[in-house]
Amino acid sequence: MDLSDTPALASPYPASADTPDRIPGNAGIWVGIFCVLVEFLLLFGVYFVAKAHNPDAFLRGPDKLATLAGVTITLLLLTSGYCMLKAVEAIRRDARWISLRWVLLAIGLGLGYPLVKFFEIRWNLAHGIDGEAGVFYTVYYYLTLNHLVHLSWGLLGLGWVAARTALKAYSAQSHSGLEAAALYWHTTDLIWLAIFSLFYVLR
Amino acid sequence: MKPGPAERIWLLLIGLTGAGAWLAETGQAGWPLTLVAAGLIAIKSRLVIDYYMEMIRADRRFRYVLFAFVTIVSLLVVLSHSWGDLLRRITTVY
Known part of the structure; x- marks a missing residue:
């Protein structure tokens, strides 16, 4: 008996997303995702080595950062x-316009990140926190601005899939491009969650 | 309206972010903060991997690679607190 036919036990995922061993997105995006993860793992290594050599700077560093900016970026992402999760869900139902609206909303919220970052850096500079304020802030600027670059690529990707969705390029049967853009976008989430804890929470 | 699975995961992530924000403002350096910070990275990342990226239903090898990234970062948070001196010694160029 196939229990998935029982409404109470039905998977929240549609059949197209419910195949074991399925690889969402496409091969190209996974190469990109694994490269980004390795890159940030190395950058986090720099953080931990710098922290081991300068424990006092990393103990006091987070106190001067604007926690509100870090939290706002986390909530936006x-x-x-x-x-983007809802956009993928919608395209699987062939609801193209609903999917497009979710992608556009994701882009709008994503654009809030560089905006918050702009005000955060302005606030930092007004409080004397520039790249030469100490090793903690040097690593902080290097990692967060690097993440901003990767997020900008993600935003460009979302813009591309929004245009493709509007042009009816995706359907319930064929939407690996939309999935791929969503996967990359979630990867930037994943990296930011670590950055937030390392720079704003940990002492 | 009853929240669906995606809404529940989103609410959970927002709640955990609130806990992180509270810690960022009030936390004191030490083991409790280190363990909670590592735990927050691990839990939130796992939610993103399994539910946002839908890897809970995907090829296990890809899911485990993503878990490996999160596990390494979380472990480094803990190890850097307890073995910072060792890390400093092995990365010092004489």
């Missing part, structure tokens, strides 16, 4: 990621 997590909510934008939720929108």
Whole structure:
């Protein structure tokens, strides 16, 4: 008996997403995702080595950063990621316009990141926190700006899939491009969650 | 309206972010903060991997590679607190 036919036990995922051993997105995006993860793993290595050599700087460093900016970016990214999840869910139902609206909402929220970052850096500079304020802030600028670059690529990708969705390029049967853009976008979430804890929370 | 699975995961992630924000403002350096920070990275990342990226239903090898990234980062957070001196010694160029 196939229990998935029982409404109460039905999977929240549609049949197209419910195949074991399925690889979402496409091969190209996974090469990109694994490269980004290795890159940031190396950068996190720099963080931990710098922390081991300068424990006092990393103990006091987070106190001067604007926690509100870090939290706002986290909320924007997590909510934008939720929108992309809904966009993929919608395209699987062949609801193209609903999917497009979710992608556009994800882009709108994602654009909030560089905006918040702009005000955060302005606030930092007004408080004397520039790249030469100490090793903690040097690593902080290097990692967060590097993440901003990767997020900008993600935003360009979302813009591309929004245009493709509007042009009816995706359907319930064929939407690996939309999935791939969503996967990359969630990967930037994943990396930011670590950055947030390392620079704003940990001492 | 009852929230669906995606909404529940989103709410959970927002709640955990709130806990992180509270810690960022009030936390004192030490083991409890280190363990909670590592735990927050691990839990939130796992939610993103399994539910946002839908890897809970995907090829296990890809899912485990993503878990490996998160596990390494979380472990480094803990190890850097307890073995910072060792890390400093082995990365010092004489």
